Structures are given as C-alpha cells and as structure tokens.
Amino acid sequence: MSGLDDTFDVDLIVLGGGSGGYAAALRAAELGMRVAVIEKDKLGGTCLHRGCIPTKALLQTADVVETVRESACFGVQASLDHIDTGAVATYRDGVVNALFRGLSGLVAGRGIELITGTGRLVSPTAVAVTLPDGTQRTVSGAHIVVATGSVPRHIPGISADGQRIVTSDEALTLDAIPRSAIVLGGGAIGCEFATVWHSFGAQVAIVEALPHLVPLEDQAASAALEKAFARQGISLRLGAKVTAATPSAEGVTVTLDDGSTLAADLVLVAIGRAPVTDGIGLDSVGLETDRGYLKVDERCRTSVPTIFAVGDVIPTLQLAHVGFAEGIMVAETLAGLDPAPIDYLGVPRVTYSHPEVASVGMTSAVATERGYEVQDAVYDLAGNGKARILGSTGIVKVVSAKGGPVLGVHMVGKRVGELISEAQLIVNWDARPDEVAQHIHAHPTLSEAVGEAHLALAGKPLHSHS
Incomplete structure (x- = not known):
C-alpha cells in the first residue's frame, strides 16, 4: 500500500x-x-x-484415558473409575x-x-x-x-437435528458420552471424533464412501491407520455410501447403498466443511x-x-x-x-487421531501422475526404540524422485505430528535422501524414524530391512 x-x-x-x-x-x-x-x-x-x-x-483427554487403561503394560497398576x-x-x-x-x-x-x-x-x-x-x-x-x-457440510436427505444426528459443532458440546456412534466420513474430523469416543468407551463405526480412510493421504498411511483402528476395535465400512439416516427415540439407523444397515445412539456427519x-x-x-x-x-x-x-x-x-x-x-x-x-503442496497436514497421521508433499500416486520416476522407502516404527517405549506402532514413508529430491514424507504413529516440521524442511528445500541420511538424530527419539527412512532410501538401511 x-x-x-x-x-x-x-x-x-x-x-x-x-x-x-x-x-x-x-x-x-x-x-x-x-x-x-x-x-x-x-x-x-x-x-x-x-x-x-x-x-x-x-x-488429550482421550490420550490420558488410554494411558490409564494401558498403565499395566508399563508396570503401573491404575484403574479408571469414570470420565467426568x-x-x-x-x-x-x-x-x-x-x-x-x-x-x-x-x-x-x-x-x-x-x-x-x-x-x-x-x-x-x-x-x-x-x-x-x-x-x-x-x-x-x-x-x-x-x-x-x-x-459443516450436510449429506443430501440427511438432516442434523443436533441430538441423534449431529455435526462436529454439536459433537463438541455433548453433555454425555454416547454408548455407540456412527461416524459418516473418514477424513480428519471423522477420525478424530472416532478416536475420542472410542477412548471414552463408545462402540464406534466409521462409514467412508471412498476406499480408504484419510483418502487424501498416501495409501500406505491410510492402510496403517485402518490397521490401527481395526486393532483397537473401531469398525470400518469403506467404499460405502449412506442413503438414509433415520432417528428414533432409541437411536439412529443408517442405511448403506448395499442395503445393509447400522444402528447406534448417535450419528456424526463429518464429510467436510x-x-x-x-x-x-x-x-x-x-x-x-x-x-x-x-x-x-x-x-x-x-x-x-x-x-x-x-x-x-x-x-x-x-x-x-x-x-x-x-x-x-x-x-x-x-x-x-x-x-x-x-x-x-509444501504445507504440512496432520490428523490428530490415535495414532496420528502427518504428511507433507506428494503421495506416491500423485508423484507418478506428475511424471516422476518414483523411489520410496517405508520404515516400520517397530524398529524405533522410542516408539517401543511409547508403545506406538506405525510407519514413516519417504517418496523421492529417482536420483532427485524428496517429494513427500508420510507418517503414522504416536506424536508424529511433532515430526512434521523436519519433513517440511526436507521437502520444501528439495533435499535428496542421501543428504538427509547424513544428519544425525538423537537416540532414542521418534525423529530417528525420519532419518532411518532416508537411510533406507539412500541404500544404507540401519534398523530396517533393505
């Protein structure tokens, strides 16, 4: 001006x-x-x-609840009385x-x-x-x-009443934990609320019209999150579209495009904004x-x-x-x-579910579509000492151009959202895998997983299989 x-x-x-x-x-x-x-x-x-x-x-409250529930795994005998x-x-x-x-x-x-x-x-x-x-x-x-x-967006023909069928706005201010919930939409909002309610003791099912959760993420990250949710007991209906949601005094019945139905106390419409x-x-x-x-x-x-x-x-x-x-x-x-x-493309993205999903840059599919000859490496957090200490599972996937820079970094695991800044620098500064592999990460930290994935892509894996 x-x-x-x-x-x-x-x-x-x-x-x-x-x-x-x-x-x-x-x-x-x-x-x-x-x-x-x-x-x-x-x-x-x-x-x-x-x-x-x-x-x-x-x-964060959900994380505390899970910590108490899993305390025996760490040698601490604690009990969860109730959630106030x-x-x-x-x-x-x-x-x-x-x-x-x-x-x-x-x-x-x-x-x-x-x-x-x-x-x-x-x-x-x-x-x-x-x-x-x-x-x-x-x-x-x-x-x-x-x-x-x-x-919040609405699904045509399904009206949120703020009681049985809610959007994220109403879900934040519920005065009671639902015994069961159906989440319509497997993006960030849906996965985060599914995490909260599941941790609070509800039976949760996610319905996603596309073939994977967090569908904008790399398919390896989506698969890792799906595996983690299934292991936790969160039910998944992927590639399924909702045709109706009928509330009653007892709850809500959701009808899918294959004719099957799901029933729960509450339905969350989480298909975006x-x-x-x-x-x-x-x-x-x-x-x-x-x-x-x-x-x-x-x-x-x-x-x-x-x-x-x-x-x-x-x-x-x-x-x-x-x-x-x-x-x-x-x-x-x-x-x-x-x-x-x-x-x-260089903006970091984080879904704060349990486990978290964090990414920056291109997925393998997008890089291929854009004409790159893609190389990638996936490091399993099972080999990371800090992840073992935290009881976390997940992956770090690095996507690069053959002989060229890192194009994308995709992570699933506990606290990986805190690692995304390093990944953002790597992607936005066009660093090559061999350049990142030279950097020494403190041990034991989750950040080592980023280094390990780049070591693998540079052809010298340490705590991972070639």
Whole structure:
C-alpha cells in the first residue's frame, strides 16, 4: 500500500475474525495500516472455538484415558473409575478461553477496531454491519479481506437435528458420552471424533464412501491407520455410501447403498466443511465464485481488485495454518512487500487421531501422475526404540524422485505430528535422501524414524530391512 487514504474510515476491512482474518489484521496493523475486523461471533472463529483447539483438548483427554487403561503394560497398576464429562468440558473450555483472551489482547494491543456484528459487502470498498442491537453501520476501507470461514457440510436427505444426528459443532458440546456412534466420513474430523469416543468407551463405526480412510493421504498411511483402528476395535465400512439416516427415540439407523444397515445412539456427519459465502453481498460487488468458493489468484486477490479472500472461503487446504499464511501474505502484498505465493503442496497436514497421521508433499500416486520416476522407502516404527517405549506402532514413508529430491514424507504413529516440521524442511528445500541420511538424530527419539527412512532410501538401511 503506497500510502494511507483518509477518504476511507480504515485502510483494511477484514470481514471475519477467524484464523485467516485475524492473521491478516494483525500483520496489516503491524505494517502501519488502520484496520477494522467485523466478526459476528468471537475472535478466533471455528478453529479456536469449534475446531482445532477444543477437539485437540478432547483428544488429550482421550490420550490420558488410554494411558490409564494401558498403565499395566508399563508396570503401573491404575484403574479408571469414570470420565467426568463436566470436568472434561471445564478443561476444554479453559484452554479455549485462555487462548481467546490472549488473542483479544493482541488485537486490542495493535490498535485494531473490533466491530461485533454481521457484515455484508455493499461496494468494493464498503461493508454494511448489522450490530447486535439491530442498528446499521457502514464501514469504508481502501481494501477488504473476506474471511467468513466455513460450516459443516450436510449429506443430501440427511438432516442434523443436533441430538441423534449431529455435526462436529454439536459433537463438541455433548453433555454425555454416547454408548455407540456412527461416524459418516473418514477424513480428519471423522477420525478424530472416532478416536475420542472410542477412548471414552463408545462402540464406534466409521462409514467412508471412498476406499480408504484419510483418502487424501498416501495409501500406505491410510492402510496403517485402518490397521490401527481395526486393532483397537473401531469398525470400518469403506467404499460405502449412506442413503438414509433415520432417528428414533432409541437411536439412529443408517442405511448403506448395499442395503445393509447400522444402528447406534448417535450419528456424526463429518464429510467436510462448506464455505460461508451466501448472504454476504457477493452479487452486489460482482465477485466470481466456483462451487461456493471465491475465485482468487495466487495472491488471494478476487475478481474485484480491492477485495481479497483467505481461509475456508477459497478452494485451498482448509487448515488454520494455511489461513494464517494467506492472511499474512495478503497484508504484506497490500504493504508492497512482494511476498512469495504460497506453495500449497509444501504445507504440512496432520490428523490428530490415535495414532496420528502427518504428511507433507506428494503421495506416491500423485508423484507418478506428475511424471516422476518414483523411489520410496517405508520404515516400520517397530524398529524405533522410542516408539517401543511409547508403545506406538506405525510407519514413516519417504517418496523421492529417482536420483532427485524428496517429494513427500508420510507418517503414522504416536506424536508424529511433532515430526512434521523436519519433513517440511526436507521437502520444501528439495533435499535428496542421501543428504538427509547424513544428519544425525538423537537416540532414542521418534525423529530417528525420519532419518532411518532416508537411510533406507539412500541404500544404507540401519534398523530396517533393505
């Protein structure tokens, strides 16, 4: 941005205070812009209040439950009396509220005006806001960032009632643990809730229309997660489509496309999230969309030059850290800093199930489709000392171009999400397997598994078979 324009109320209006929106606001304010954020709910959006943070808090509780259940394996005799759902909710909400207070302080500390209300685009440089008391206010800005987020998708013909058939929003605030649950969707959201409920003692079945769980991951990772879930007793119906879900006083009956049925106390619809773009005034300013998503260029600029869009409203990875990166990039673009466009293939992905699934870069299938002559190596965590200590099973798979760089790293196991940063550096810096194999990893650590996989791919396996 070449200079401040006093003909506008602010330099940047951010419509939506979720991950992408507040990242854009914070960075823009840091760069000297006058910023207003319009948010109808709470700063932090889905990730902080209904997604990333509260679900991971529940997964931590689930991990503690499993640790107690398995304590005898480690020589400790402990018993699990019961799960206090009220105390679990208090813990979960405490984590969320502490982060919310911190974020609110950051926004206030940088002089950003927070406007509570529902915003609607009325021109390429103005947003009309309906305030909580019903009054209207119009805010003008030299630029606008649309960051209105997403909501859970629904299956046609299956209506979530918030009681027997729920989305992830309602699932987070259940006041009781279901005795049995059917999860429709085997992606990250479905696998994480399946983990929580299974750990809490529920009988869980996952129904996934595609042939594998976490279908965007490498097939080796999907197979490892499926094996782990089956071993735990989580039932899987893969390659099966749901045709109906019928609630009753006793529970819900789900009908599949082969005519078979499943019954449970509760059904979770977890088939992904849809962008919130209806009702925000897109038509009034001529913004182009595709399947509900706003069309943007590599700098997140929409078809209207003064308007940008970030996060779940554009067809990129629906991940909080992607929203952060997009928001920062937009703010720096407006400030004239010429930031590099985001390489979405180099973005790390983590599913926080038990075991976790973490990956970055191309799968073997994608690399082959793109014309690479692929070499890969799979290291079994059975050979890793720290994994044995933790009682973890899983794999690390490295995909590389023959004679060239590492194209992708795919991991399944306890705490592998903490290893993804090293894998991200390897992939994004185009390191070759033999270069990574030279790096010495501390022993005993899970990170050794990354090194071992690269040693194997470099032709000198240590604790793995050639």
